[in-house]
Amino acid sequence: MPTRKRPNQSPPPFRPVQLATLVDSVPTGSGWLHEMKYDGYRLLVAVGGAEARAFTRSGLDWSERFEPLLAEAARLKVRSALVDGEAVVLDSDGRSNFQSLQNALKSSPDLIDFFAFDLLELDGEDLTALPLTERKARLAALLPKASKRIRFSDHIEGSGEKLLASFCAAGLEGVISKRAEARYIGSRSGSWLKTKCIKRQEFVIVGWTPSDTSRSFRSLMLGVHENGELRYAGKVGTGFDTEELFRLQALMKPLEQKQPTVKAPRSQVRGAHWIKPKLVAEIAYTEMTREGTLRHPSYLGLREDKKPEAVVIETEADAGQAAHPAAVPISNRDRVIFPEANLTKGELADYYAAVAAIMLPWAGSRPISLVRCPQGRAKKCFFQKHDAGSFGEAVKHVAIVEKDGETEPYLYMDTPDGLLTCVQMGTIEFHGWGARIEDVEKADRLVFDLDPDVGLDFEAVRMAAFQFRDILKSMGLETFPMLTGGKGVHVIAPLTPRAEWPEVKDFAYRLAQAVAQMDPEKFTSALPKAQRKGRIFVDYLRNQRGATAVMPYSARARESAPVAAPITWKEMETIDKPSHFRITDAALLLKRADLKSLQGWGRADQALPDL
CATH class of the missing domain: 3.90.920.10 (DNA primase, PRIM domain)
Structure with a gap:
C-alpha cells in the first residue's frame, strides 16, 4: 500500500494514539502479536533536526520532564521519526513500577527508560497504513543495540495465554495483543486488546479521612464518573510511603471544601475532609463490590496525564467480540432517510462502518452533539449532547461543568461500535467540541x-x-x-x-x-x-x-x-x-x-x- 511523505524534517507533530480495549482473556488464533504491558506513561517521541520532543497520549508536550531520554532519542540516526512507546522505571528484577516512575520524574529523570513498540513516521514517510509487522521491523532496525534508555519492545506470535500466565506469575501487569496485519489507527479500533493480571485503573480523589496516630491522613476517598456523575467508589489506605503521604497532604490541603464531593454512606466518611475533584490516582484492587466500591485497593501513584472528568470505570469486554468491532445490528436498514437520493439507513451505516478508521482519530474522544433524524432527514431532526445511558455502553459520557455550576453528562465515543450505535439510534451528523475529553478546557x-x-x-x-x-x-x-x-x-x-x-x-x-x-x-x-x-x-x-x-x-x-x-x-x-x-x-x-x-x-x- 502506498505511504505518505511529509517533507519537513523537524520533529513530527503529535497525532492521536491508538488505544487498547480491555478484555477478559487473551485473543486466540493466529494473526496476533503479544507484547508486555508496561506500568508507566504512554509517550510519543518525535525526533528530527537533531532535537526530540515527548507528547503524552492526550497531546501535552512533556519534553522538559524527559530531557535525558530525549537527548538520547535526538542522536538516533534518522532525519525524522515519530515513535510510540511507554516511559518506565525498572526495578532490580526488570519490572516496571509506576510509583518509581513518578519519583524519577520529580528528582531522577536519568533513571527513565523508553520501550518503543510502534513507528508512525520515518524520514518524512507516514507508515500508519502499513501492517504492524512491517512497522515493527523498521522500528527494530533503527534502534541502536547499545542504547541505554531506548529499547525495542519485543513480542511473540501466538501462545498469548501462556505469556499472560508467565507475566502474572512474575508480578507483571499484563499483555497487549495486536493484530499483526493491522494499520495504525489513532483511536480504540479493536485491533489492540489488553489483558491485565490484576485490576487497576484511575479514580478521582474526593477527600481523605484523618489518621489517629499522625498528622497525615489514614485513607483517601475515591470517586469515579458513571453516566456523567461522580459517585463514591470507596477508600484506599495502603501503598503510600512517608514521602508520598506528606506530598499528597500538601496537594489536597488547598483543595479542601466543606460540602461533600460525592454522596457516600455516612459510616464510611465520618470525619471526612472533602476536596474539589482535581486529583487522579492510579489504584490496584481485587474486585468491585455490588455497591460499586473497591475490595483490597492499593495506591500506585498520581496520574498527571489524566483529567478527572475523563475518569470512568473501564470494564472488561469479551475478547472475541472486541476483536471484531462495528458488529452493531442496524434495524430498519431499508428505511429511506435521504429521499432525494433514495439512500437508506443501512447505506448510511455501511458508510460509517467503512470510514470509522479515518473518522475516529478526528471525532473520537471528544464531546459530541448528534443530529438525530429517526425518520429520515426530511422529517423531524434534533440535536442531542446529553444522555443518561440509553445508548448503551459503546457510547460513553464525560462529566462537564456547565455555566450554572451543574455537572452534565456529555456524549463521546471512541470505537467503531460507538459510532455505529449512534447511527442505529437515528444519528446522521456528528458535531464535536474543539477539545478532547482529556482536557475539555484547552482547545486543540x-x-x-x-x-x-x-x-x-x-x-x-x-x-x-x-x-x-x-x-x-x-x-x-x-x-x-x-x-x-x-x-x-x-x-x-x-x-x-x-x-x-x-x-x-x-x-x-x-x-x-x-x-x-x-x-x-x-x-x-x-x-x-x-x-x-x-x-x-x-x-x-x-x-x-x-x-x-x-x-x-x-x-x-x-x-x-x-x-x-x-x-x-x-x-x-x-x-x-x-x-x-x-x-x-x-x-x-x-x-x-x-x-x-x-x-x-x-x-x-x-x-x-x-x-
Whole structure:
C-alpha cells in the first residue's frame, strides 16, 4: 500500500494514539502479536533536526520532564521519526513500577527508560497504513543495540495465554495483543486488546479521612464518573510511603471544601475532609463490590496525564467480540432517510462502518452533539449532547461543568461500535467540541467557518479560503481546508492543547473583526443576517467553550447525502463545491486518506499566536 511523505524534517507533530480495549482473556488464533504491558506513561517521541520532543497520549508536550531520554532519542540516526512507546522505571528484577516512575520524574529523570513498540513516521514517510509487522521491523532496525534508555519492545506470535500466565506469575501487569496485519489507527479500533493480571485503573480523589496516630491522613476517598456523575467508589489506605503521604497532604490541603464531593454512606466518611475533584490516582484492587466500591485497593501513584472528568470505570469486554468491532445490528436498514437520493439507513451505516478508521482519530474522544433524524432527514431532526445511558455502553459520557455550576453528562465515543450505535439510534451528523475529553478546557484547534451569503457562488468561498489561509500563515499557523458538505468551507488550524477557551475565543473574535475591517466588501463578522448581504460571514463562534463544529467525514442531513471532508490546499484549487463527496464515496475517501496527509490533525505542534 502506498505511504505518505511529509517533507519537513523537524520533529513530527503529535497525532492521536491508538488505544487498547480491555478484555477478559487473551485473543486466540493466529494473526496476533503479544507484547508486555508496561506500568508507566504512554509517550510519543518525535525526533528530527537533531532535537526530540515527548507528547503524552492526550497531546501535552512533556519534553522538559524527559530531557535525558530525549537527548538520547535526538542522536538516533534518522532525519525524522515519530515513535510510540511507554516511559518506565525498572526495578532490580526488570519490572516496571509506576510509583518509581513518578519519583524519577520529580528528582531522577536519568533513571527513565523508553520501550518503543510502534513507528508512525520515518524520514518524512507516514507508515500508519502499513501492517504492524512491517512497522515493527523498521522500528527494530533503527534502534541502536547499545542504547541505554531506548529499547525495542519485543513480542511473540501466538501462545498469548501462556505469556499472560508467565507475566502474572512474575508480578507483571499484563499483555497487549495486536493484530499483526493491522494499520495504525489513532483511536480504540479493536485491533489492540489488553489483558491485565490484576485490576487497576484511575479514580478521582474526593477527600481523605484523618489518621489517629499522625498528622497525615489514614485513607483517601475515591470517586469515579458513571453516566456523567461522580459517585463514591470507596477508600484506599495502603501503598503510600512517608514521602508520598506528606506530598499528597500538601496537594489536597488547598483543595479542601466543606460540602461533600460525592454522596457516600455516612459510616464510611465520618470525619471526612472533602476536596474539589482535581486529583487522579492510579489504584490496584481485587474486585468491585455490588455497591460499586473497591475490595483490597492499593495506591500506585498520581496520574498527571489524566483529567478527572475523563475518569470512568473501564470494564472488561469479551475478547472475541472486541476483536471484531462495528458488529452493531442496524434495524430498519431499508428505511429511506435521504429521499432525494433514495439512500437508506443501512447505506448510511455501511458508510460509517467503512470510514470509522479515518473518522475516529478526528471525532473520537471528544464531546459530541448528534443530529438525530429517526425518520429520515426530511422529517423531524434534533440535536442531542446529553444522555443518561440509553445508548448503551459503546457510547460513553464525560462529566462537564456547565455555566450554572451543574455537572452534565456529555456524549463521546471512541470505537467503531460507538459510532455505529449512534447511527442505529437515528444519528446522521456528528458535531464535536474543539477539545478532547482529556482536557475539555484547552482547545486543540481553531475553526473559521466561511459561510457565504445567499447568491454567492463557490468561487467566492474558494478565494476567501485561500485569503484566510495566507493570513493565518503569516501569523505562523499552518491550516487545512475542510468541505463542510453544506454551503461553506472550514479553515482549520490544529493547536497543541495549551490555550484555554477565553484566550482562544478572544483571538478568534479579534481576528475575524480585523479581517472584516481589512476587506469589508468581501467579509463580515456581524452576527445579524441582514448585515451579511453579498459577503462571507467569518463565523468565529466555533472557538468557544461548548461550541461544536461538524466533524470530518460526518454525513450531513441534506439533499444527496453529502459528507464533510478534509482536503489539501492543492485540491482546493479545483474542487467544485462544498458537497463534493457523498456517503456513496466511502471507497474514494479511504483511498485519499491512504495517499494524502489527511488523517489526524496535521501540524498539531502549534501555539496560539499573539494578535
